[in-house]
Amino acid sequence: MSAPTLERPGGDSPVDTAALQEHFDATIAAEHRIEPRDWMPEGYRKTLIRQIAQHAHSEIIGMQPEGDWLLAAPSLRRKAILLAKVQDEAGHGMYLYSAAETLGADRADLTDKLIERKQKYSSIFNYPTLTYADVGVIGWLVDGAAICNQVPLCRSSYGPYARAMIRICKEESFHQRQGYELLMTMMRGTAEQRAMVQDAVDRWWWPSLMMFGPPDDDSPNSAQSMAWGIKRHSNDELRQRYVDMSVPQAEFLGVTLPDPELRVDPETGHHRFGTIDWEEFKRVISGQGPANDERIARRRAARDDNAWVIEAATAYARKHGGGRATAELAPESAA
């Protein structure tokens, strides 16, 4: 629900920043939404642009690991499913860039910052996809983690971001199910197929836990983002929820999660798990993961190779009465 708008002071009237801040604080406290027209503190705007841009970049870069398998899908059915999923990811990226634009960000500028490595994207997409089982495990574990992280963001305090999340989560749910269904099929197959699934789980489990971000005592942005209602839960809370959710799914599937310390804590009922390799996480987010260079190089090539489409569309729009030509007219090709 949106709060009643406090008119921005117009003309020469002095800006009463204290009153604007008070109204903003009251809106957040009442769990109402902040909308693009509303006054907001500069830190709130910057934090949102940072998080939404990283999220958008993750969706766009996230097309690559699975996109690699589009031409090698084992059947027409699998290919159609994968194609739909990768296209959804492009759509999520576009949707999120639009949300960032409502805060005054420029889409082309955000893309440039990604390519110049001035903005991050999720660590998870810097790992290679070695077999088709990886497609299933990305759906199950990576989309599963994305859902766990993003469902609470449907209640984020910034209206356009929260609304984008509702649609995105519905599609992520399909992504997760198609992955789990693919893995169930493989687990009913040959011993070699089962071994492929287990190998993929072994490689993706720990990186998927890293998707939730650093531990709470080493998460510089969490406290302020939670106070502003941008984030609704801490990184560790969501990671715990994810582990608790995934363990029974792994058992049903018949795979072993690669953590000898994983066990239920009888007092809390939650699963305790082993120590995450935070050094690996830091290496990956600083650009030294297994596939960082490849991911950025492909994104750079897609931007440069498609520049003519944007130029042509902009020229056409100008000629035909000022319609707006934007980057979504150019395919954000993963290839």
Ligand SMILES: CC(C)(COP(=O)(O)OP(=O)(O)OC[C@H]1O[C@@H](n2cnc3c(N)ncnc32)[C@H](O)[C@@H]1OP(=O)(O)O)[C@@H](O)C(=O)NCCC(=O)NCCSC(=O)Cc1ccccc1
């Ligand atoms: C939880 C967190 C990711 C991080 O919390 P914050 O409060 O923002 O930060 P915090 O202080 O805890 O961290 C300190 C620094 O570390 C950075 N960092 C942390 N974690 C990571 C990481 N894992 N990877 C890289 N960097 C990370 C963080 O940005 C910050 O850096 P900065 O200060 O900017 O230099 C939050 O931004 C969020 O919920 N985002 C929205 C969800 C979202 O973006 N989802 C993306 C996946 S979408 C998907 O998977 C769909 C899909 C599926 C399959 C195929 C294709 C697509």
